[in-house]
Amino acid sequence: MNNIIETHNLSKIYNPDTVPVNAVNGVDLHIEEGEFTALVGPSGSGKTTLLNLIGGLDYPTTGDVKIDGVDITKMSENKLIDFRLHNIGFVFQAYNLIPVLTAAENIEFVMMMLKKTKQERDLRVRELLAEVGLTDKSKNRPTELSGGQQQRVAVARALASKPRFILADEPTANLDSKSTANLLDIMAKLNIEDKMTFIFSTHDQRVIDKARRIVTLVDGKIVSDTKQ
Amino acid sequence: MLFKVAWRNIWRNKMRSIVVISSVAVGLFAGMFLMAFFWGLAKQEVDIAVETQLSHIQIHNPAFPDDKGVNDTIQNSAVLAEQLKKDSAIKAVSARIVTTGMISSSTTAAGVEIHGIIPAEETTISSISSDITEGSYFSGKPNEIVIGKKLVEKLGVKLHSKIVLTFQSKSGDLTAGSFRIAGIFRSRNSGFDEITVFTNSNEMGQLLGTGSAVHEIAIMLKDGKKADTIKAFYKKEYPGLLVQTWSELSPEMAMLNGLFDQIMYIIIGIILLALMFGIINTMLMAVLERQREFGMLMAIGMNKPRVFIMVVLESFMLTCIGIPAGILLTLLSVHLLSKHGIDLSAFSQALSSFGFSNIIYPELQTSMFLPISLMTAFTAILSGIYPAIKALQFKPAEAIHKI
Ligand SMILES: Nc1ncnc2c1ncn2[C@@H]1O[C@H](COP(=O)(O)OP(=O)(O)OP(=O)(O)O)[C@@H](O)[C@H]1O
Numbered sequence: 001m002n003n004i005i006e007t008h009n010l011s012k013i014y015n016p017d018t019v020p021v022n023a024v025n026g027v028d029l030h031i032e033e034g035e036f037t038a039l040v041g042p043s044g045s046g047k048t049t050l051l052n053l054i055g056g057l058d059y060p061t062t063g064d065v066k067i068d069g070v071d072i073t074k075m076s077e078n079k080l081i082d083f084r085l086h087n088i089g090f091v092f093q094a095y096n097l098i099p100v101l102t103a104a105e106n107i108e109f110v111m112m113m114l115k116k117t118k119q120e121r122d123l124r125v126r127e128l129l130a131e132v133g134l135t136d137k138s139k140n141r142p143t144e145l146s147g148g149q150q151q152r153v154a155v156a157r158a159l160a161s162k163p164r165f166i167l168a169d170e171p172t173a174n175l176d177s178k179s180t181a182n183l184l185d186i187m188a189k190l191n192i193e194d195k196m197t198f199i200f201s202t203h204d205q206r207v208i209d210k211a212r213r214i215v216t217l218v219d220g221k222i223v224s225d226t227k228q
Numbered sequence: 229m230l231f232k233v234a235w236r237n238i239w240r241n242k243m244r245s246i247v248v249i250s251s252v253a254v255g256l257f258a259g260m261f262l263m264a265f266f267w268g269l270a271k272q273e274v275d276i277a278v279e280t281q282l283s284h285i286q287i288h289n290p291a292f293p294d295d296k297g298v299n300d301t302i303q304n305s306a307v308l309a310e311q312l313k314k315d316s317a318i319k320a321v322s323a324r325i326v327t328t329g330m331i332s333s334s335t336t337a338a339g340v341e342i343h344g345i346i347p348a349e350e351t352t353i354s355s356i357s358s359d360i361t362e363g364s365y366f367s368g369k370p371n372e373i374v375i376g377k378k379l380v381e382k383l384g385v386k387l388h389s390k391i392v393l394t395f396q397s398k399s400g401d402l403t404a405g406s407f408r409i410a411g412i413f414r415s416r417n418s419g420f421d422e423i424t425v426f427t428n429s430n431e432m433g434q435l436l437g438t439g440s441a442v443h444e445i446a447i448m449l450k451d452g453k454k455a456d457t458i459k460a461f462y463k464k465e466y467p468g469l470l471v472q473t474w475s476e477l478s479p480e481m482a483m484l485n486g487l488f489d490q491i492m493y494i495i496i497g498i499i500l501l502a503l504m505f506g507i508i509n510t511m512l513m514a515v516l517e518r519q520r521e522f523g524m525l526m527a528i529g530m531n532k533p534r535v536f537i538m539v540v541l542e543s544f545m546l547t548c549i550g551i552p553a554g555i556l557l558t559l560l561s562v563h564l565l566s567k568h569g570i571d572l573s574a575f576s577q578a579l580s581s582f583g584f585s586n587i588i589y590p591e592l593q594t595s596m597f598l599p600i601s602l603m604t605a606f607t608a609i610l611s612g613i614y615p616a617i618k619a620l621q622f623k624p625a626e627a628i629h630k631i
Pocket residue numbers: 014015021022023041042043044045046047048049050626
């Protein structure tokens with residue numbers, strides 16, 4: 001199969017001059033198209049740091065990250081922003097949405113940046129809201145949505161640009177078990193039906209159980225990589 | 229969409245935005261009201277000068293203004309005056325004898341400018357007849373003189389007192405004539421009141437030996453704004469005569485108007501500078517407290533030009549809401565005050581001795597709204613730049629994880 005993401009000897013050292021922290025330490029990770037991967041490990045093991053490096057939100061100290069064969073660690077900051085817009089979907093733990101925009105407008109915002117026509121935008125927004133089961137909440141602002149609903153809008157927003165893959169850093173950390181299950185079901189469905197590749201970090205065993213590949217980090221190193 | 233986001237962002241902290249909008253509105257109001265006040269002052273001053281002494285256009289013998297010679301009269305002045313009266317743009321014409329001389333009472337003497345006028349004609353052109361406070365404006369008796377209140381006090385005379393005018397006649401001899409004070413006037417310009425006296429022109433013509441010839445033809449127009457074009461016309465028509473508008477006769481007064489303009493723009497500039505710091509402060513707060521949001525926006529692909537434009541737009545919109553509010557406030561207050569004016573009696577002594585009126589009627593020039601709005605909008609954009617640069621410095625990976 002086809003590797004979407006390849007990291008080679010990827011390392012990130014925070015505060016190299018004062019108190020160096022080897023947050024990610026020589027990681028070689030390959031992710032194939034269509035995978036549904038959980039990144040697990042104790043707190044401080046480097047999950048967030050690794051996701052940031054893969055998503056081009058930060059530069060590594062050494063090593064590289066290739067996305068579809070393109071090394072993104074060599075890109076300028078401005079080029080990276082554009083690359084992220086076109087290729088990567090993000091779902092964060094919280095503060096995913098623009099508070100002054102409605103659910104529909106939050107999704108549309110990404111498509112505006114991609115310069116899609118009004119017609120295209122309207123169609124896709126409706127499609128995406130339906131996919132995450134929030135058609136009736138399209139005109140609600142984030143504050144008028146539950147935590148689970150907000151995360152579902154975030155997933156829909158991440159999908160808006162038809163990215164190569166979606167990175168989700170503890171997307172269910174703030175959710176109750178019902179909303180967690182619901183969000184995971186939606187992600188799993190998108191993975192199976194649309195072949196959308198997901199990489200998500202989590203501490204939640206029920207979330208880990210739904211993953212088909214589990215990568216475990218300890219002290220910035222991959223200690224196990226299993227498929228289930 | 230960027231507009232929509234920026235607009236809604238303004239209203240996230242309503243109180244803070246309202247404070248900025250109000251300060252812009254009040255700042256602009258203060259500046260524009262001050263302008264209206266001074267324009268009112270300047271316009272009134274011009275009106276007074278035009279009504280009491282200058283009129284819109286004056287015609288002289290070109291040699292007259294330099295030494296006010298008795299012989300420097302206008303050729304065929306009677307014919308000319310009749311011709312002028314036929315012009316439909318001209319409201320009134322007054323032909324005057326003008327000469328300098330000495331006025332003496334039994335106790336003291338003073339230098340004056342003597343205006344020999346046809347009383348009925350002068351009434352149509354100047355406000356003197358309505359400024360009479362004692363006695364009457366020429367009753368028709370011989371040797372009457374109308375003088376200012378200020379001069380009456382200086383000479384220590386009363387209504388109906390006898391005074392003597394001494395001046396040089398056409399032949400160069402010193403001539404004197406005795407007159408009786410028929411009326412005392414008090415115009416809004418006490419300087420004018422102190423040096424100007426009015427007599428009958430036929431009596432003055434006899435005493436001077438100039439007969440029916442006059443030195444000055446004063447013209448009042450139906451529309452004062454046409455002074456320049458009408459002047460140009462008569463200047464061509466009578467190349468041998470000196471035709472001048474009020475602003476040429478009193479260039480310092482015309483200059484005063486322009487000076488007020490400049491001072492006012494400087495004041496507006498200072499107000500805007502002060503407002504700028506308030507806007508920067510507010511925008512900086514708004515940006516810093518949304519650090520995580522900016523991090524998220526850049527993470528999902530909002531590029532730097534867009535982030536920059538969004539912040540500057542917020543600053544721009546926030547400020548620009550204050551502009552119409554400021555204009556409205558100015559229009560309203562000027563409208564209210566233009567009826568009753570602003571009474572400055574407390575300072576009136578000083579003001580009226582400069583020829584200013586006691587009550588100022590603020591006068592709006594709507595043409596100032598555009599440049600001031602543009603200046604404010606420019607300030608708004610300028611104020612947004614620093615906060616926008618701050619927003620660009622956030623690193624998405626760090627900003628998102630800031631608690
Ligand atoms: N900006 C930073 N500056 C310095 N050290 C950092 C920074 N971000 C993370 N670290 C450190 O790097 C290590 C890895 O952090 P990271 O956030 O990647 O772990 P994590 O696995 O995501 O933890 P958690 O499960 O708590 O989210 C930790 O020791 C952390 O203290």
